[in-house]
Amino acid sequence: MGMFSVVRMPEPLVCPNCGESGTWRAQFKFGALDLVEYKVGQRLDWDYAWDVEGERGHHRVVVQGVLDGCPHCHAHDFDGMWQSVLIEIVDDVIVSAVQDTSGEGWWADEWRVLEE
Numbered sequence: 001m002g003m004f005s006v007v008r009m010p011e012p013l014v015c016p017n018c019g020e021s022g023t024w025r026a027q028f029k030f031g032a033l034d035l036v037e038y039k040v041g042q043r044l045d046w047d048y049a050w051d052v053e054g055e056r057g058h059h060r061v062v063v064q065g066v067l068d069g070c071p072h073c074h075a076h077d078f079d080g081m082w083q084s085v086l087i088e089i090v091d092d093v094i095v096s097a098v099q100d101t102s103g104e105g106w107w108a109d110e111w112r113v114l115e116e
């Protein structure tokens with residue numbers, strides 16, 4: 001199983017399958033991949049020897065993540081990019097996590113440095 005980290009989405013999302021609003025989580029790969037669950041505002045952990053993705057110390061990074069299943073009905077396979085999430089990281093602190101409405105599709109690389 002590939003390792004990843006998890007961020008709780010700060011805003012509730014309405015499930016396209018069951019219509020219930022709930023707190024979703026998104027999987028992403030940046031920092032130490034130790035199944036840590038973060039909230040927005042927390043600093044990324046880099047101190048894990050087994051599996052680390054990305055590089056610490058960039059000023060501004062965006063990571064593309066994917067939503068876990070619905071907390072109510074557990075549906076997890078939705079059309080198009082509905083499950084795609086953009087996670088913004090400034091100075092190694094998660095500052096936002098929102099659904100990806102860029103229309104760019106899935107990125108070839110899971111993270112991008114916006115400002116060094």
Ligand SMILES: [Zn+2]
Pocket residue numbers: 015016017018019020070071072073074075
């Ligand atoms: Zn649902």
